[in-house]
Amino acid sequence: MLRLLLQELRFRRNAIIGWAIGLTFLPAIYVGSYPLFEAELAGMEAILDLEIYQAMGMNFGTFEDWLASTVINIVPILVAIYAVIDGTGTLAGEEEAGKLELIVALPIPRWQIVTVKAIALGLALFLILLLVAITTTIVFLAIESQVETALMWTDIMWGLLYTWPIVMAVGMISLFLGAFAPRRRTAALISAVIVIVSYFGSNLSSQVSTLESIQPLFLFHYLDATASLFETGPQTSDVLILLSVALVAFVLALIFFQRRDITVGAWPWRRARRVPT
Amino acid sequence: MTEFVIEIEKLSVYYGRHRGILDVDLRIEKGEIFGFLGPNGAGKTTTQRVLMDVIRPTAGKARMFGKDCQKEGVAARDRVGYLPGELSLYDNMKASQFFKMYFSLQKSNTNHRYWQTLAERLDLDTSRKIRELSRGNRQKVGVVAGFMNKPDLLILDEPTSGLDPLVQQTVMELVLEANQTGTTVFFSSHILSEIQAVCDRVGIIREGQMVATERVEDMTRQQFKRLRINFATMPPADAFTQEGVKEITRDEQGVLLEIRENLDQVIKTAASFGITDIETIPVTLEEIFLAYYGKGKGGNNA
Numbered sequence: 006m007l008r009l010l011l012q013e014l015r016f017r018r019n020a021i022i023g024w025a026i027g028l029t030f031l032p033a034i035y036v037g038s039y040p041l042f043e044a045e046l047a048g049m050e051a052i053l054d055l056e057i058y059q060a061m062g063m064n065f066g067t068f069e070d071w072l073a074s075t076v077i078n079i080v081p082i083l084v085a086i087y088a089v090i091d092g093t094g095t096l097a098g099e100e101e102a103g104k105l106e107l108i109v110a111l112p113i114p115r116w117q118i119v120t121v122k123a124i125a126l127g128l129a130l131f132l133i134l135l136l137v138a139i140t141t142t143i144v145f146l147a148i149e150s151q152v153e154t155a156l157m158w159t160d161i162m163w164g165l166l167y168t169w170p171i172v173m174a175v176g177m178i179s180l181f182l183g184a185f186a187p188r189r190r191t192a193a194l195i196s197a198v199i200v201i202v203s204y205f206g207s208n209l210s211s212q213v214s215t216l217e218s219i220q221p222l223f224l225f226h227y228l229d230a231t232a233s234l235f236e237t238g239p240q241t242s243d244v245l246i247l248l249s250v251a252l253v254a255f256v257l258a259l260i261f262f263q264r265r266d267i268t269v270g271a272w273p274w275r276r277a278r279r280v281p282t
Numbered sequence: 283m284t285e286f287v288i289e290i291e292k293l294s295v296y297y298g299r300h301r302g303i304l305d306v307d308l309r310i311e312k313g314e315i316f317g318f319l320g321p322n323g324a325g326k327t328t329t330q331r332v333l334m335d336v337i338r339p340t341a342g343k344a345r346m347f348g349k350d351c352q353k354e355g356v357a358a359r360d361r362v363g364y365l366p367g368e369l370s371l372y373d374n375m376k377a378s379q380f381f382k383m384y385f386s387l388q389k390s391n392t393n394h395r396y397w398q399t400l401a402e403r404l405d406l407d408t409s410r411k412i413r414e415l416s417r418g419n420r421q422k423v424g425v426v427a428g429f430m431n432k433p434d435l436l437i438l439d440e441p442t443s444g445l446d447p448l449v450q451q452t453v454m455e456l457v458l459e460a461n462q463t464g465t466t467v468f469f470s471s472h473i474l475s476e477i478q479a480v481c482d483r484v485g486i487i488r489e490g491q492m493v494a495t496e497r498v499e500d501m502t503r504q505q506f507k508r509l510r511i512n513f514a515t516m517p518p519a520d521a522f523t524q525e526g527v528k529e530i531t532r533d534e535q536g537v538l539l540e541i542r543e544n545l546d547q548v549i550k551t552a553a554s555f556g557i558t559d560i561e562t563i564p565v566t567l568e569e570i571f572l573a574y575y576g577k578g579k580g581g582n583n584a
Contacts, residue, residue, distance in 0.1 A: 008386045016372070103370025107427070110334040111387050112360040266337040268368075269297060277296035277340045280304070 006117050013125035017091070021129050024087050025136035028080065032141040032165075035075040039068060040151040068154040069232035072161070076141065078230035081168040082204055084133055085175040089196040091129060092179025095122045096258070097189035100267055109267050119184070119262045123255050126176045131169055138165035160235045167239045170247035171228045175200055177254035184262040187270045199224070224250065285312040286348075287435050287466040288333065293342035295328050302328040303490040305342070310468055310483075315461050317477035317498070318470035319571055320487035326470040327367050329487070330439050333468075334364050346435060360389050365428035367439030367470070369421060373413035377401070377423050380412060384427050397430040403452055417444045425453055429460065436460060438469035442476065454480055474571055486571060501570055507545065508563040512536035514556030521551055538563070 096119070099105040108118060142158045149158075178199060182192035207225035210216035220226045227243040261273060288310040295302035303325035310316045320326050331337045332344050335355035344351040349358040372380060381397040401408050406422040407415075415423065421444045428436060436457070442450040454476055457467055461480075471477050477484055478498055485495040494501065512535045522529050526543030536559070541548055552560075 008383075012383050012387075016374075019374075103366075103368050104372060106331075106336055106366050106368070106370070107364075107384075108387075109336050110359065110362075110364045110366070111384075112356045112362075112389060113387065114356050264338070266297075268331065269337060271297065275298045276338075277298060280294045280296060280341050281299050 006113075006121060009113065009117070009121045010124055013095075013121055014128060017125060017129045020087070020091070021132050021136075024084075025133045028083055028133065028137045029140040031083070032076040032080060032137060033144045036072065036141055036161075037144045037148060039071055040148050067232060068152050069156060069235050072156070072164070073230050073232050073234060077164050077168065077228075077234060080134070080137060080165060081171050081225075081228060081230075082200070084130060084137075084168070084172045085200045087133060088126070088130055088172050088176035089179045089193055089200065091126050092176045093183040093189050093192040093196060095126060095183065096180060096262060097183035097186065097192050101189050101270070103268070105267055115263050116259055119180075119255075119259050123177065123180055123258070126180060127173055130172045130176055131166075134165055134169055134172070138162045141165060156235055163238070164234055167234065167244075168228060170244050170251065171224060174224055174247045174250040174254065177251040177258065181254040181258040181261065184258045184265060185273065187272050187275075286310065287312050287314075287346060288316075288468060289343070289345040289348075290329070290333075291343045293329065293332060293344055294340045295325075295332060295337060296340045301490045302340075303332075303487070306487070306490075306492050308485060308492060308495065310466060312466055313461070313464060314483060315457065315467040315481045316469070317481035317484040318468065318487065319474065319477060319484060320470070321472075324487045325490040326487060327439055328490075330364075330367075330437050330468070330470065333437060334359060334362070361434040363428040363431060363433035363436045365424045365436075365438045365441050367443070369424040371412045371420060371423060374411065376409060376411050377406065377415070377426075378408040380423065381408065381426060381430060385430060388431055396432065397426050400426040400429055400456070403456070404449060418446060418449065421445055422449065425456070429456055432460070432463070432465070434465060436465055436467045436469070438467065440471055441469055442471065442473060450476065474566070478566065506540055506542045506565060506573070508565060509539050509541060509548070510536065510559075510561040510563055511539065511552050511557055512559040513552070514558055517551070517555040521555070522548060524548075535559075 096105070099108075109115065138161065142161045145156075145161050146158055175196065179192065179196040182195050183189065186192040186195065203224040203226075207220065207223035207228075210220040210223065210226075224247070227240075227247050229239050229243065264273065264276075266276060286309045288308065290306055290308040293306040293308075294304050306325070306329060308329075318326050318329070328337065332339050333346060333351050335351050335358075338352060346358040347361060349355075351358050375383070381401075382394070385394050385397065398408070401422075404422045404425060406419060406426065412420060412423060421441075425441055428438060428441070438457075441457075442453050445453065450473070457469070457480055461467055469477075481498050483495065483497050484501060486493050508530070516534070516536070519529075519532070522537070522539055524544055524547060526541065527548055528540045530538040530540055532538075539548065
């Protein structure tokens with residue numbers, strides 16, 4: 006199982022480095038450019054009243070607000086894209102490409118294959134966030150003296166690593182859909198819709214009182230992308246809910262992959278349970 | 283007592299309402315080389331995939347080494363080398379990396395360098411990335427992966443597909459060598475001559491159902507005979523017109539007959555015209571296969 010895990014990580018090595026480098030630019034630019042725009046940002050309240058910014062939960066009042074709105078709010082969305090690509094690619098993608106047949110035919114139980122792929126996906130997501138957190142922290146240390154903030158470099162590190170549960174939940178949902186849907190494209194489409202609806206739904210429902218009751222349905226409701234994250238840390242209940250979602254999705258992936266006819270590409274209910282008469 | 287390495291009983295696989303295979307019964311003895319014949323879509327790959335637990339049966343049982351392929355699949359596959367028909371590999375790996383990975387993930391009866399010996403025999407450059415390899419060389423990677431652990435059972439789905447004739451010959455030699463050391467081989471192929479050359483028994487599957495399972499020599503002997511008979515006096519055109527007898531060709535010396543029954547009557551009729559020479563023309567497996575299928579029946583590749 007360890008060998009399979011190492012192999013799965015090896016498959017992801019280039020993707021982890023590539024995504025980490027690509028994602029690093031965004032928080033590095035936002036954090037690094039803050040001293041240049043600090044004065045202008047104070048006069049942007051009018052812009053932030055626009056519905057699109059409200060829907061995205063933006064607030065630029067302080068450095069902490071700026072950091073939460075531009076980094077903590079956006080990075081998990083981008084890492085979630087990787088989670089969807091990897092989550093649907095590792096079972097459904099490999100099945101479609103014909104690579105999974107050789108692995109399934111090895112004397113390895115299917116639950117081990119799914120477990121190893123889930124662990125590798127979780128580690129890949131964590132490593133991407135860690136690399137992004139390290140570079141963001143380095144940029145922060147470079148501008149720290151020019152910014153009025155009580156934040157420590159560890160707050161920035163933790164702030165980004167706290168987003169791991171939500172991207173893990175997205176990754177596991179994608180993994181499950183890869184084991185459930187007939188095609189990777191279908192699984193990726195459903196996963197992407199879940200992410201987009203969840204992100205905008207969470208922010209919109211927090212703005213509209215009549216939608217408040219459905220807020221708990223959205224995954225991003227459980228991600229604190231406000232300055233309060235740096236003061237109190239994430240809510241333990243939010244983290245537990247996101248990890249529970251990830252766990253349930255993983256268990257469903259195990260169940261459906263266990264029953265899946267590899268290479269066939271069919272919805273579970275299309276599987277014949279008896280010979281037609 | 284006969285030891286069966288593969289036992290398939292009333293095995294059916296349906297994809298929704300589409301038939302994959304239906305009520306397939308098959309037993310392969312330890313030490314046999316069993317050839318599996320049928321055109322595309324007949325059910326060869328489906329049968330082999332059920333054995334490897336890649337897909338699950340709708341009904342029936344499949345066992346390898348006495349173990350249920352689904353419930354005890356890991357133990358059953360522990361002794362099997364498998365080459366899928368639709369081979370797809372990890373393109374970013376070098377062939378050597380792939381072999382090391384594949385070796386590490388399964389039980390082996392040999393040392394970790396045996397894949398190198400196989401690669402050399404197949405003239406495969408293992409230092410190149412798989413995506414840089416031609417289709418034939420990728421197939422060689424699959425062949426090496428199947429054989430590299432010296433398994434007790436080899437399940438090969440068209441192992442020589444995409445290979446040039448020389449390499450095809452080498453693969454067949456590997457099959458025979460593996461068999462001589464006790465490995466049972468179950469392989470499907472479209473190349474009937476190679477099945478005829480190496481197999482002990484052959485099974486023919488048509489539209490998902492087994493239509494024949496016999497020893498190769500019995501099959502080629504029993505189905506029909508072809509006789510070339512030369513005469514002192516040429517018989518009239520309708521001399522051999524009777525049930526189970528077909529005149530294939532005729533020239534000045536004699537006729538070529540395909541005889542399914544009434545051999546005794548044919549010989550008596552021929553004798554009345556003065557036989558000057560008689561020769562049995564061997565029937566190939568290909569002809570038997572086509573006889574089972576007829577033109578354009580049972581698949582798209584017959």
